[in-house]
Amino acid sequence: MSSCPLLTLNCGVQMPALGFGVFLIDAARTAEAVNTALRSGYRLIDTAAVYDNEAEVAEGIRRSNIPRSEIFITTKLWVGDHGRDRTLRAFERSLSRLKTTYVDMYMIHWPDPAEWKKTVESWKALIELMKEGRIRCAGVCNHNEENLEMLYQHSGVVPAVNQVELHPFFQQRSLRAFHRQKGIVTQAWSPLGGVRGYVGKAREVVRDVHSHPVLKGIGEKYGKSPAQVVLRWHMQEGVAANPKSMHPERIRANLQVFDFELSEEDMTAIRGLDTGVRGGDDPQSVDAGTYPWHGEE
Numbered sequence: 256m257s258s259c260p261l262l263t264l265n266c267g268v269q270m271p272a273l274g275f276g277v278f279l280i281d282a283a284r285t286a287e288a289v290n291t292a293l294r295s296g297y298r299l300i301d302t303a304a305v306y307d308n309e310a311e312v313a314e315g316i317r318r319s320n321i322p323r324s325e326i327f328i329t330t331k332l333w334v335g336d337h338g339r340d341r342t343l344r345a346f347e348r349s350l351s352r353l354k355t356t357y358v359d360m361y362m363i364h365w366p367d368p369a370e371w372k373k374t375v376e377s378w379k380a381l382i383e384l385m386k387e388g389r390i391r392c393a394g395v396c397n398h399n400e401e402n403l404e405m406l407y408q409h410s411g412v413v414p415a416v417n418q419v420e421l422h423p424f425f426q427q428r429s430l431r432a433f434h435r436q437k438g439i440v441t442q443a444w445s446p447l448g449g450v451r452g453y454v455g456k457a458r459e460v461v462r463d464v465h466s467h468p469v470l471k472g473i474g475e476k477y478g479k480s481p482a483q484v485v486l487r488w489h490m491q492e493g494v495a496a497n498p499k500s501m502h503p504e505r506i507r508a509n510l511q512v513f514d515f516e517l518s519e520e521d522m523t524a525i526r527g528l529d530t531g532v533r534g535g536d537d538p539q540s541v542d543a544g545t546y547p548w549h550g551e552e
């Protein structure tokens with residue numbers, strides 16, 4: 256297996272292009288899934304305070320026996336914890352659950368357009384943490400062009416990464432072009448379109464990566480599964496991706512994407528699958544009341 260490329264971020268840090276996501280892996284199975292992922296070769300683990308499995312991520316890292324310095328840990332600040340002081344407290348809680356002295360990437364999980372001032376306060380708190388060396392990079396998720404501009408205008412700091420819904424059926428081409436202009440790395444959440452599985456029946460019409468005839472047909476040419484084709488497509492598009500699986504054989508297979516290259520014709524065919532329709536929430540409509548959770552004990 257050729258190894259996973261590293262992307263250089265605007266904070267000077269290198270981040271693996273392919274990571275392992277742990278959303279919706281219940282706590283009892285998280286440690287073993289993380290251990291399997293690390294032993295299979297993943298070096299980035301993507302969690303969040305709201306996933307409620309940071310402590311189990313730490314246990315998976317411990318079981319793997321891989322030195323902390325070789326692992327890139329991403330965690331995220333929940334929207335219910337916006338504002339400077341709450342952010343700093345939420346960070347301490349994440350750090351203590353993760354049993355580490357720093358995180359590689361700390362992200363604002365959702366912007367709160369209704370309370371933008373608090374989102375900016377959180378962003379500034381992340382910058383403080385970065386200056387103190389407690390986080391190596393500051394990033395965001397689910398931000399649009401306007402949100403990203405606002406963060407920059409209020410702080411002079413451009414997020415290193417914007418993690419957004421992105422898969423063959425929702426490709427976010429204009430946001431990605433904006434990221435390129437600003438030196439922001441695009442990272443895909445639901446890179447395999449997993450969101451269709453947990454947003455309720457109404458959205459199940461969104462097409463399925465694993466059974467799509469175009470993706471299956473391309474996979475047959477290379478001896479790869481549709482999931483591997485899609486992850487390879489992300490890599491060739493210059494998009495970082497964090498697929499999630501609870502199954503060891505899928506965890507391993509999802510990393511086997513560095514030993515083949517999609518032709519330009521196949522890349523074009525996948526680009527043609529974009530529907531422009533997201534499966535998850537529109538970030539501009541999310542606020543602290545959408546998912547009333549905060550980490551305060």
Ligand SMILES: NC(=O)c1ccc[n+]([C@@H]2O[C@H](COP(=O)([O-])OP(=O)(O)OC[C@H]3O[C@@H](n4cnc5c(N)ncnc54)[C@H](OP(=O)(O)O)[C@@H]3O)[C@@H](O)[C@H]2O)c1
Binds near residue numbers: 397443444446465498
């Ligand atoms: N920042 C955000 O707002 C945000 C939002 C959502 C997700 N995320 C991050 O992105 C990560 C991935 O997103 P996601 O979990 O929504 O979706 P995903 O990775 O696109 O898809 C996960 C789904 O695909 C299945 N799967 C994985 N590999 C497969 C394979 N090789 N063959 C067949 N099925 C396969 C998994 O099932 P099994 O587990 O049963 O294998 C699961 O149902 C999350 O874990 C999280 O870290 C971030």
